[in-house]
Amino acid sequence: MKIGLFGYGKMGRMIEQIAQDRGHSIVAKIDDPSQEVDYSSMDVAIDFSTPEAAFDNITNCFKSNVPVISGTTGWLDRFEEAIKICEEHKSAFIYASNFSLGVNIFFELNKHLAKMMGELNQYKVSMEEIHHTQKLDAPSGTAITLAEGIIENTSYQDWKLDESGDKTISIKSVREGMVPGTHSIAYKSSVDTIEIKHEAHNREGFALGAVIASEWIQGKTGVFSMKDVLNLS
Numbered sequence: 001m002k003i004g005l006f007g008y009g010k011m012g013r014m015i016e017q018i019a020q021d022r023g024h025s026i027v028a029k030i031d032d033p034s035q036e037v038d039y040s041s042m043d044v045a046i047d048f049s050t051p052e053a054a055f056d057n058i059t060n061c062f063k064s065n066v067p068v069i070s071g072t073t074g075w076l077d078r079f080e081e082a083i084k085i086c087e088e089h090k091s092a093f094i095y096a097s098n099f100s101l102g103v104n105i106f107f108e109l110n111k112h113l114a115k116m117m118g119e120l121n122q123y124k125v126s127m128e129e130i131h132h133t134q135k136l137d138a139p140s141g142t143a144i145t146l147a148e149g150i151i152e153n154t155s156y157q158d159w160k161l162d163e164s165g166d167k168t169i170s171i172k173s174v175r176e177g178m179v180p181g182t183h184s185i186a187y188k189s190s191v192d193t194i195e196i197k198h199e200a201h202n203r204e205g206f207a208l209g210a211v212i213a214s215e216w217i218q219g220k221t222g223v224f225s226m227k228d229v230l231n232l233s
């Protein structure tokens with residue numbers, strides 16, 4: 001498979017390594033908006049760039065009929081617009097706030113736990129995410145997906161950074177050192193706490209998931225998720 005990388009930072013470099021180990025070749029490394037792009041050489045584009053760059057990177061690929069795997073977070077206010085362009089051009093797209101197998105299992109565990117806790121008013125939910133100090137967005141995309149999973153399955157209605165309420169999930173974002181990504185969700189009552197946690201030890205799981213998604217999307221048209229790729233029920 002011939003891969004175009006959009007974003008050649010921490011994730012772009014890790015994806016390059018894993019893709020090459022799996023027998024793929026990197027035909028473009030786009031790390032700057034002024035770079036000229038040869039879309040005709042790509043079987044797939046993998047975008048791990050910046051919140052400002054992602055929308056243009058992704059939609060330019062759709063317009064050139066190149067399927068896209070994007071893990072960039074912090075740009076989702078334009079997600080519906082991107083989907084429309086994907087559909088108009090009969091292209092293919094997978095966005096995931098987190099591509100690791102472990103976090104995608106954790107997403108399902110979170111929804112299951114939320115369903116169980118939904119009616120138990122004595123418990124109050126809260127969330128914490130910890131990432132490295134270079135991260136541009138807060139809360140993390142993963143924390144937002146987790147909050148959405150709780151909202152779908154309980155009477156919570158929204159989430160806010162550092163602010164809780166009867167219907168509001170409080171998310172605490174911590175930035176320290178080189179932490180690749182830790183997410184925990186706690187349900188606290190006056191007598192006990194139930195907590196679930198996912199801790200990434202490095203970025204390999206994110207990168208491997210993105211490469212597996214790129215392999216999976218070949219020959220497909222439409223908008224998919226990591227749940228489709230991993231066949232999680």
Ligand SMILES: NC(=O)c1ccc[n+]([C@@H]2O[C@H](COP(=O)([O-])OP(=O)(O)OC[C@H]3O[C@@H](n4cnc5c(N)ncnc54)[C@H](O)[C@@H]3O)[C@@H](O)[C@H]2O)c1
Nearest residue numbers: 007009010011031033048049053071072073097098099206
């Ligand atoms: N979904 C996941 O599994 C997952 C995992 C890790 C990181 N991320 C997200 O991926 C993104 C990148 O993370 P990172 O740690 O590699 O960041 P990074 O800062 O190391 O790399 C981003 C790169 O994008 C480049 N860039 C800037 N403008 C660009 C443009 N117009 N086109 C292409 N590239 C451009 C920058 O020069 C930089 O090298 C972030 O949004 C992060 O939150 C997602």
Ligand SMILES: O=C(O)C1=N[C@H](C(=O)O)CCC1
Nearest residue numbers: 073097135140141142180181
């Ligand atoms: O390092 C980052 O930046 C990460 N971003 C994603 C997010 O915002 O959830 C996934 C974890 C690492």
